[in-house]
Amino acid sequence: MADERDAQGSAAATPRSVHATALSIGLATGAYGLSFGAIAVASGLSAWQAQSLSILMFTGASQFALVGVLGAGGGAVAAVLTAWLLGARNGLYALSLAPILQLRGWRRLVGAQLTIDESAATALTHTSHAVTARRAFWSTGLSVYVLWNIGTAAGALGAAALDDPATLGLDAAIPAGFVALLWPRLVDRTTRAVAVAGAAVALLLTPVLRPGLPVLAAGLVALVAAWLTGRSR
Amino acid sequence: MIWAAVLLGSLGTYVEKLVGFFLPRSLLERAAVRRVAGLLPVALLAALVAVQTFAVGQTLVVDARLAGLLAAIVALLLRAPFIVVVLVAAVVAAVLRAAGLAT
Numbered sequence: 001m002a003d004e005r006d007a008q009g010s011a012a013a014t015p016r017s018v019h020a021t022a023l024s025i026g027l028a029t030g031a032y033g034l035s036f037g038a039i040a041v042a043s044g045l046s047a048w049q050a051q052s053l054s055i056l057m058f059t060g061a062s063q064f065a066l067v068g069v070l071g072a073g074g075g076a077v078a079a080v081l082t083a084w085l086l087g088a089r090n091g092l093y094a095l096s097l098a099p100i101l102q103l104r105g106w107r108r109l110v111g112a113q114l115t116i117d118e119s120a121a122t123a124l125t126h127t128s129h130a131v132t133a134r135r136a137f138w139s140t141g142l143s144v145y146v147l148w149n150i151g152t153a154a155g156a157l158g159a160a161a162l163d164d165p166a167t168l169g170l171d172a173a174i175p176a177g178f179v180a181l182l183w184p185r186l187v188d189r190t191t192r193a194v195a196v197a198g199a200a201v202a203l204l205l206t207p208v209l210r211p212g213l214p215v216l217a218a219g220l221v222a223l224v225a226a227w228l229t230g231r232s233r
Numbered sequence: 234m235i236w237a238a239v240l241l242g243s244l245g246t247y248v249e250k251l252v253g254f255f256l257p258r259s260l261l262e263r264a265a266v267r268r269v270a271g272l273l274p275v276a277l278l279a280a281l282v283a284v285q286t287f288a289v290g291q292t293l294v295v296d297a298r299l300a301g302l303l304a305a306i307v308a309l310l311l312r313a314p315f316i317v318v319v320l321v322a323a324v325v326a327a328v329l330r331a332a333g334l335a336t
Contacts, residue, residue: 031316039319049239056243059250061274066242068281073290076238080245086277087246092270094253095261103254112251169326172301175285176322179302182278183309191275198276199283206288214288218280222272230265 013126018136025118026143029060033151035177036063040152041159042170043071054152058145059116061181062087065215068174074212082212085219093120100124100133114141190229197221297335301326 013021033054040050045067053063062083069079094115100123103111114137123137162168186192198218205214260266286302287293301322308318329335 028314031314035316035319045235045239049235052239053243056240057246059246061278062242062246065277065281066238068285070235070238072284072288076234076241079238080242082277082281083242084245084249086274087249089270089274090246091249091253091256092261092267094250095256095258098254099258108254109251112254113247115250115253169297169301169323169328169330172298172326173319173323175282175298175302176305176319177315178278178281178285179305180309180315180318182275182282185271185275185278191272194272194275195279198279202280202283203287203293206284206293207291209291211284211288211290215277215280215284218276219273220276222269222276225272225276226265226268229268 013132013136015135018122018132019139021122022136022139022143025122025140026147029118029144030147030151032060033148034155034158035173036060036067036148037152037155037157038159038170039064039155039174039177040067041156043067043174045070047153047156047160050156051149051152054149057083057087058113058148059087059090060148064174064177064181068178069212069215071174072211074215075210078210078212078216082215085216089117090115090120093117093124096120097123097137100127100130101137111137111141114138114145116141116144118144190225194221194225197225297326297329300329300335 036054037047037050040053040063041047045053050067053066057063057066065086066079066083069082070076094112097111097115097120101111119137119141122140123133126133126136159170162170182195186195198221201221202214202218205217209217282302286298287295304325305318305322308321313321326335
């Protein structure tokens, strides 16, 4: 972890420190892939379906949301919409990365799939040094891709071998996973207020709407909050 | 049904990633776009935390999942890594159920 801070602290980090950072981030994400695989299977997906999500979707929050909504009986439409809404931020990362990475042809198609929180964050800390930024993007993206998929396989196969996920508390692991994803985003009063309001809206609507829809409705809280904070400036 | 969600969901999230490489960069300069993009995950993730903790279908209940969530928050306050946060929640819920203290 010390390597990670060194590499992110300086603009012209050495290739070695960039790769070391990429590997440490990959290992951390692999452990998180383990919990994704286990939770996906506990939510009723097969090990292959869990693995397909990690191969094809490859964006953690959307994957957790999709299996969470499906597992709660929310149906495919609400599950897919929630995953898409959560994945929209990757488009903004791509927008920021495009002038730095300068990707063309098949590299752009592969690079797009590797555009996630971790690869964008490491690449965008090196914006003053394009070669390092590109190296950080590919190294982190590939490291996370491989280890996230290995983690998913191990978690899915492990959970598939269990009888009842509830006795092991795996159902309690699901909200814990979401709160861990939410935690680093609670950076100021606005984000904390949006989180409380989003949770409240979802709970109030749970008795009256089909599972899955209350979560989508909570997305409206973000739109209202963005509009209100824009007006107050 | 699950396969349809897996494939369609994956197609959409890939298109979102790819489209960003083709759109004009000036979009990023619009403050409203950045604000919505920043707040949307916060609202959705908070809603998912709430629903996955309290909902069983369309009814709200308090069970071992709440104790698991509180334990997870304590782990986050202690700066535990993701896997530890998830494990702590699962273990706390499982122990409470095994002891007959929660459903």
